[in-house]
Amino acid sequence: MGIPTNQKEKLQTLFITFFKIGLFTFGGGYAMIPLIEYETVERHRWIKSEDILDIFAIAEATPGVIAINTATFVGYKVAGFWGSLLATLGVVIPSFTIISVISLFFQEFQSLEWVGYAFKGIRAGVIVLILGAVVKMGKKGEYTPLTVLILMLAFSLASFTDINVIYLLLGGAVTGLFYQVWLNRKQADDKRDEVKK
Amino acid sequence: MIYLDLFITFFKIGLFTIGGGYAMIPLIQQEVVDHGWLTLLELTDFIAVAESTPGPFAVNIATFVGMEMGGLPGALTTTTAVVLPSFIIILLIAKAFTNFQQNKWVQGALYGMRPVVIGLIASAVLLLMSSGFIGHEAQINSVGGFFASLQYLEIIIFSICVFVYFRFKLHPIKLILISAALGMLFFGVLPMFY
Numbered sequence: 001m002g003i004p005t006n007q008k009e010k011l012q013t014l015f016i017t018f019f020k021i022g023l024f025t026f027g028g029g030y031a032m033i034p035l036i037e038y039e040t041v042e043r044h045r046w047i048k049s050e051d052i053l054d055i056f057a058i059a060e061a062t063p064g065v066i067a068i069n070t071a072t073f074v075g076y077k078v079a080g081f082w083g084s085l086l087a088t089l090g091v092v093i094p095s096f097t098i099i100s101v102i103s104l105f106f107q108e109f110q111s112l113e114w115v116g117y118a119f120k121g122i123r124a125g126v127i128v129l130i131l132g133a134v135v136k137m138g139k140k141g142e143y144t145p146l147t148v149l150i151l152m153l154a155f156s157l158a159s160f161t162d163i164n165v166i167y168l169l170l171g172g173a174v175t176g177l178f179y180q181v182w183l184n185r186k187q188a189d190d191k192r193d194e195v196k197k
Numbered sequence: 198m199i200y201l202d203l204f205i206t207f208f209k210i211g212l213f214t215i216g217g218g219y220a221m222i223p224l225i226q227q228e229v230v231d232h233g234w235l236t237l238l239e240l241t242d243f244i245a246v247a248e249s250t251p252g253p254f255a256v257n258i259a260t261f262v263g264m265e266m267g268g269l270p271g272a273l274t275t276t277t278a279v280v281l282p283s284f285i286i287i288l289l290i291a292k293a294f295t296n297f298q299q300n301k302w303v304q305g306a307l308y309g310m311r312p313v314v315i316g317l318i319a320s321a322v323l324l325l326m327s328s329g330f331i332g333h334e335a336q337i338n339s340v341g342g343f344f345a346s347l348q349y350l351e352i353i354i355f356s357i358c359v360f361v362y363f364r365f366k367l368h369p370i371k372l373i374l375i376s377a378a379l380g381m382l383f384f385g386v387l388p389m390f391y
Contacts, residue, residue, distance in 0.1 A: 023251050024370045030321040032253075035369045054298075057310040058290060060317070063212050064283020065253040072284050076291035084291065088284055095252020096276050099260040100269065102250065109246060114385055119249040121380020122373055124351050127325045128358040129369050134319045147312040154316030159323050168313050176309020180301060 010079045011086050017044065018071045018090030025067060026122050032067040034129040036074075037136065046078045049140055061169045067091055150175060199267055200274050206232065207259050207278035214255060225258055234262050255279050330355070354379045 017039050025032035033056065040047045047055065059069035068091055075087025102109050109115070141147065154168045206228050213224060222244070229235050235243070247257040256276060263275030297303045332346030357379060362372050 020370070024373055025251050025253070026249070026373065030318055033318060038369050053311045053314055054307050057307060057314045058294070059287070060314065061310070062283065062286050062290065063214060064280070064286070065214070065255045067253045068256070068280055069283050069287050072287040073291050073294075076288060077295070081288070084284070084288055088280065092252070092256055092276060092280060095250065095256045096260050096272065098250050098252070099247075099257050100264055100272055102246065103261050103264040103272075106242075106246070114381055115249060117381045117384035118377040119380065120351065120384050121354050121376040121378065121382075123248075123325075123329055124354040124380070125358045125372050125376025127322060127329065127355060128362050128376075129372060130318060130325070131322050131359070132362060132369075134315065134322060137318070138315055141311065141315060142308075147308070150309060151312035151316045151319075154313040155320050155323075158317050158320035165317055168317065169310055172309035172311075172313035173306040174309070176305045176307065177302060179308060180305025183305075184301075 007079060007082075011082055013044065014075055014078055014083055015086040015090040018075070018087045019094060021067070021071070022091040023094040026119070026126060030066075030130050030133075031126045032070075034133040036067070036070055037133055040074050046074060053137055053140070057169065060165060061173075146175070146179060200271065202232070203263060203266060203271060203275050204278045207262075207275045208282060210255065210259070211279040212282040222254075225255075229258070229262055234266055326355075350383045354383060 021032055021035050021039060024035060037052055041049050041052050055070060055073050056066070059066045059073060062069055068088060071087040071091040072084045075084035077083075079086075141151075150172055154172065157163050157168060158165060210225055210228060226237070226240060229240060230237055243258065243261055244254075247254050247261075250257060256279060259275040259279040260272045263272035265271075267274065294303075330348050330352050331343070332348060354376060358372060358376050361367060361375065367375075
């Protein structure tokens with residue numbers, strides 16, 4: 001994949017990429033994170049690997065579906081308003097089309113045995129993809145005692161309680177802000193000490 | 198005015214579901230069932246279908262209810278409505294983010310949010326594994342019951358996928374296709390022989 005040189009080409013690539021993401025994302029929620037990461041960071045290099053976690057954090061902390069939020073955000077970063085519109089349309093159109101068709105044959109679809117078998121397999125495959133995303137993004141993480149503690153806490157609370165993820169993200173944000181306040185104080189103190197010397 | 202009603206309802210669903218995924222099901226259930234658009238049973242059936250079709254669940258259910266209530270125009274109405282709130286909000290944030298990304302406080306907040314995101318995704322793996330590989334809780338009251346409830350075929354497919362995905366660094370879509378083929382092989386083809 002070369003780097004698209006003009007706007008039209010960029011918009012086209014955005015649309016196709018997010019159409020693909022919309023088409024191959026099964027199980028919703030976290031299932032599209034691996035594919036989005038692969039396409040936007042590794043393949044097209046629209047997003048820096050250290051920025052993708054920030055985008056997922058914002059996409060999760062704001063209303064709406066993560067896949068669509070991420071599409072809108074990445075689209076905007078790559079090609080402004082039209083980029084966000086085309087990326088969003090791209091990610092929505094596959095499921096829109098498929099569900100429209102299925103709703104006409106709802107009863108029949110439910111009884112398609114082989115579709116059911118395929119999806120039993122896909123469900124196991126999707127777990128592997130998400131695991132891969134954790135490994136990949138985990139490698140990019142910045143590990144200090146504080147971030148490790150936040151990670152363990154978020155993991156345990158999300159796994160073993162019914163807490164809404166938004167509170168976990170808020171908790172993380174507030175902790176990060178306090179840490180920043182503390183850093184500022186410390187820097188100011190260090191400066192004062194230096195001046196005294 | 199069914200279209201207006203559909204629009205407002207799904208706009209609300211799009212606006213108030215934070216965290217995405219299946220976190221939105223209670224709200225969707227309340228709105229859709231209370232309006233009499235779907236019965237609880239139809240909704241449960243649809244959730245099963247949505248799991249085997251691509252795309253975010255919110256979009257799937259919006260399109261489905263729209264089609265049921267008002268055909269293609271209805272589906273267009275509901276799908277636009279469910280996407281619109283986040284589209285607008287993200288657009289504003291994306292615009293601001295490019296200016297504020299380097300801001301000390303934004304960086305501070307993100308410093309604390311990044312590990313949360315990794316923790317959340319890791320917990321999704323754990324939850325999916327426990328719901329996919331372990332049978333119904335009712336059967337599990339002893340070590341033997343636990344092993345008896347394990348879904349061995351799913352675990353075998355998972356293991357094969359782990360091996361090929363990490364060993365050959367496959368494209369995610371290829372892994373999806375392989376896992377679908379394995380599902381048909383283990384659940385459809387093999388049972389024919391025993």
